[in-house]
Amino acid sequence: MKLTDKKRMQILDAAEELFHSSGVEHTSMDQLALQAKVSKRTVYNHFATKDALFQAILQRMFDKLAQGGEVRFNVAEPIDQQLRRIAQDEVALLSSAAFLRVAKIAIMQVMQRPELAQLMSDSSLGCKRYIDNFLTDACTAGVLKIADIPFAGKQFIYQLKSFVFYPSLFGLEQQTPAQQAHIIDEAIALFLARYQIKPG
Amino acid sequence: MKLTDKKRMQILDAAEELFHSSGVEHTSMDQLALQAKVSKRTVYNHFATKDALFQAILQRMFDKLAQGGEVRFNVAEPIDQQLRRIAQDEVALLSSAAFLRVAKIAIMQVMQRPELAQLMSDSSLGCKRYIDNFLTDACTAGVLKIADIPFAGKQFIYQLKSFVFYPSLFGLEQQTPAQQAHIIDEAIALFLARYQIKPG
DNA sequence: TATATAAACTACACCGTGCAGTTTACATAT
DNA sequence: ATATGTAAACTGCACGGTGTAGTTTATATA
Numbered sequence: 001m002k003l004t005d006k007k008r009m010q011i012l013d014a015a016e017e018l019f020h021s022s023g024v025e026h027t028s029m030d031q032l033a034l035q036a037k038v039s040k041r042t043v044y045n046h047f048a049t050k051d052a053l054f055q056a057i058l059q060r061m062f063d064k065l066a067q068g069g070e071v072r073f074n075v076a077e078p079i080d081q082q083l084r085r086i087a088q089d090e091v092a093l094l095s096s097a098a099f100l101r102v103a104k105i106a107i108m109q110v111m112q113r114p115e116l117a118q119l120m121s122d123s124s125l126g127c128k129r130y131i132d133n134f135l136t137d138a139c140t141a142g143v144l145k146i147a148d149i150p151f152a153g154k155q156f157i158y159q160l161k162s163f164v165f166y167p168s169l170f171g172l173e174q175q176t177p178a179q180q181a182h183i184i185d186e187a188i189a190l191f192l193a194r195y196q197i198k199p200g
Numbered sequence: 201m202k203l204t205d206k207k208r209m210q211i212l213d214a215a216e217e218l219f220h221s222s223g224v225e226h227t228s229m230d231q232l233a234l235q236a237k238v239s240k241r242t243v244y245n246h247f248a249t250k251d252a253l254f255q256a257i258l259q260r261m262f263d264k265l266a267q268g269g270e271v272r273f274n275v276a277e278p279i280d281q282q283l284r285r286i287a288q289d290e291v292a293l294l295s296s297a298a299f300l301r302v303a304k305i306a307i308m309q310v311m312q313r314p315e316l317a318q319l320m321s322d323s324s325l326g327c328k329r330y331i332d333n334f335l336t337d338a339c340t341a342g343v344l345k346i347a348d349i350p351f352a353g354k355q356f357i358y359q360l361k362s363f364v365f366y367p368s369l370f371g372l373e374q375q376t377p378a379q380q381a382h383i384i385d386e387a388i389a390l391f392l393a394r395y396q397i398k399p400g
Numbered sequence: 401t402a403t404a405t406a407a408a409c410t411a412c413a414c415c416g417t418g419c420a421g422t423t424t425a426c427a428t429a430t
Numbered sequence: 431a432t433a434t435g436t437a438a439a440c441t442g443c444a445c446g447g448t449g450t451a452g453t454t455t456a457t458a459t460a
Contacts, residue, residue: 023311241419422441
C-alpha cells in the first residue's frame with residue numbers, strides 16, 4: 001500500500017473515532033491530526049475542508065454496513081423460525097458498534113441541517129431491503145395474511161428499532177443478549193398473532 | 201406585567217425559537233439578543249451562562265407539556281375504544297409542534313452530552329404516566345391477558361412513536377390525520393390480536 | 401522529486417464582562 | 431392630581447480571552 005493511502009486511512013479512522021466520541025462540532029482538526037498521527041497539512045491535502053472529510057466518513061461507514069445477507073422466504077420452514085433469523089440479523093446490526101456510530105453521527109447532522117434528511121431515509125440497510133419481498137412471498141404461500149405489506153414490515157422492524165436501537169442511541173441502557181432474545185420473541189409473537197393464518 | 205418579566209419572556213421565546221431552528225451550539229448569544237430585541241447584557245442579567253438559559257428553556261417547555269388527561273380503565277366500555285382514546289391523545293402529543301420542539305432540542309443535547317441522558321428518560325409525559333395502571337386494570341377485569349405489562353405498554357407506545365414521532369423528528373414526512381387514524385387502528389389491531397381475551 | 405512534517409500565523413467567531421449613560425416603575429412630596 | 435426623586439433594570443459598545451478552520455513557510459524524509 002502506498003504511503004498516501006495509508007495516511008488517508010489513518011485520517012479516516014481517527015475521524016470516525018473522534019466524530020463519534022466527541023461529535024463533529026467538538027472535534028478540532030488539530031486534535032484529529034494528532035489522533036491520526038499525521039500532520040494537519042496532510043489532512044488538508046487529502047480533504048479540502050472539514051465538511052468534505054465528514055462526507056467521506058459518512059460514505060465510508062455506509063459502505064461498510066451495506067453488506068449483509070438476505071433471508072428469502074422458504075415454504076418448508078416454520079414462519080416463526082424465519083422471522084427469528086431476520087430479527088436476529090437486524091438486532092445484531094442495530095446494536096453493533098459500527099451501526100451506532102454512523103447512526104449517531106448522521107442523525108446529529110440531520111437534526112442540525114434538516115436539508116440532509118433524505119440521505120438517511122434513502123439508504124436502505126438491513127432487512128429493510130428485502131422484508132417486503134419476504135412478506136409478499138409468505139402471503140402468496142398462504143402462511144400470512146397482510147393487507148398492507150409495507151406497513152406491516154415497518155411494524156415489525158419498528159419493534160426492534162424501538163427496543164434496541166433508540167435506547168442505545170440516546171445513551172440509555174444496552175440490552176443483554178437474553179433481553180434481546182426476549183425482545184425478538186415478543187416482536188414475532190405480536191406480529192404473528194395479527195398476521196399469521198392459523199393452520200386448521 | 202413588569203418590564204423585567206416581559207424581557208425575560210422575550211429572551212426565552214427567542215431561545216426556544218433559535219435553539220430549535222439552529223441548535224444550541226449554533227446559536228450565539230449575540231444572535232439571541234438580537235432576536236429577543238434585548239441587549240446582550242440583559243440576557244446575562246437574567247441568565248448567568250448559556251447553559252443556564254438552556255436549562256431554563258427545557259424546564260419551561262416541559263412544564264408546558266406536563267398537563268394532559270389520564271384515561272382510566274372502564275369495564276363497561278369496549279377495550280378498543282379506550283385504547284383508541286389513549287392513542288389519539290398520545291399521537292396528538294407526539295405530533296404537536298410544542299413536543300417536537302422540546303424533543304429536538306433535548307435529544308440534540310443528549311446526543312452531544314450523553315451524561316444528560318437520564319434527564320430525558322426520567323421525564324414521564326403523555327400516556328406513559330398511566331398506561332401500566334390501565335393495562336393492569338384491564339387484565340384484572342379479564343379483558344386482556346398480559347404476562348409482562350411494562351413491556352406490553354412499551355410495545356403499544358413504540359408503535360405510535362415509530363410511525364408518528366421519529367419521522368417528524370428527523371424531518372421526514374408528517375402524517376395527515378387520515379394516516380394517523382390508520383396508524384392508530386393498526387397499532388390497536390396488532391396489540392389486541394396478541395393480548396385480548398376473546399369473548400366466547 | 402514528490403510528499404510528509406512541524407510550527408507559526410491569519411482571520412474570525414464566540415462567550416462572558418465592565419461601564420457609562422438611559423429608561424422604567426414606583427414611592428413620596430408638593 | 432402633579433411633580434420629583436430614586437432604585438432597579440435596560441442599552442450599547444468595547445474588550446479580554448479562547449478556540450478553531452484553514453494557510454504558509456521552512457525542513458525532513460521516502
